[in-house]
Amino acid sequence: MKYTGCVQGKDAEISLEREGMRLGDRFLDFADVASLRPIDHRVHVRTLDGEAIEVSMLGFSFDGFWEELNGLFGDRCMEALFADEQPLMVAEGEYEAPREKGRAKLILLPDAVCILPPTTGAVRVPLCFTEELRLDGYLLHLATASGDRYTVGRMGYDTKPFAERARAAADAVKKARAAAIKPFALLEPFTVKGLFRTAQPEHHWQAAFGEGVCAVELFTDEDAATYLYRFSESGATFQRRLEEAMEAVGSNREIIYRSEAQIAEKPLWRMAVRLSPSVAFLRARSDGRLIHTENHDKRLREYLA
Secondary structure: OEEEEEEOOEEEEEEEOOOEEEEOOEEEEHHHEEEEEEEOOEEEEEEOOOOEEEEEOOHHHHHHHHHHHHHHHHHHHHHHOOOOOOOOEEEEEEEEOOOOEEEEEEEEOOOEEEEEOOEOOOEEEEHHHEEEEEEEOOEEEEEEOOOOEEEEEOOHHHHHHHHHHHHHHHHHHHHHHHHHHOOOOOOOOOOEEEEOOOOOOOOEEEEEEEOOEEEEEEEOOOOOEEEEEEOOOOHHHHHHHHHHHHHHHOOOOHHHHOOHHHHHHOHHHHHHHHHOHHHHHHHHOEEEEEEOOOOHHHHHHHHHO
């Protein structure tokens, strides 16, 4: 929708679009936004490079402008988190995450809890990795196997139903993943297997470990290659982050192996890597890949040795 107001004190036509906002002659992609804050009928926008932009003089359109802007930004975050399933429940409430806390839109999906503040703190918490889902008063505490902890709550009458549905969804998704991965046989020299998204039970991955190195094979409909990683953490730590990264990308596996230059070219990919610490973790440890040629097995075993 188009609005008339001021940008940095100068009259401008402002339009809100799916991927960002047009401020006069300038387009600002949501991938470059660090935060959005409504203060005294002005919207303060801060970009990732530290620029401060003020949108003002919206008149009676301010409430509609902020609601639409916040909604579109949240939708773009969901797109970057590859969270495209139909929500089981949507609420507004408080949250606390490893990086920040505040108020946000809270969305329960069949396989995740999504927290959508008007900042770079949007997060998708996969229910398949939760080890704790505990309702304490008005707060639901979530803890993952890798040690990340989140709290959501104070949603009014929605708090208890949200917690109950989250626990039921977590139980269902864990059972579905276990049943889906069971039929896939491990192929030498791979010793670990896992799914991407629960809704894609026909696709999986397998990993083989050496001393500080890991090779990962993706069993999908795409061209075959083995992805190599070198790490200094413990094998258990790397494996947990690997499992989280593979689940995070779902069918969008390109962001695991594309170059930094290729990621930079696509705003959604940039946003996706930034919003998923496990994907950033995995990318930072990339050590190349092996194409499936006639000497593939030999080169793979040499790498793992």
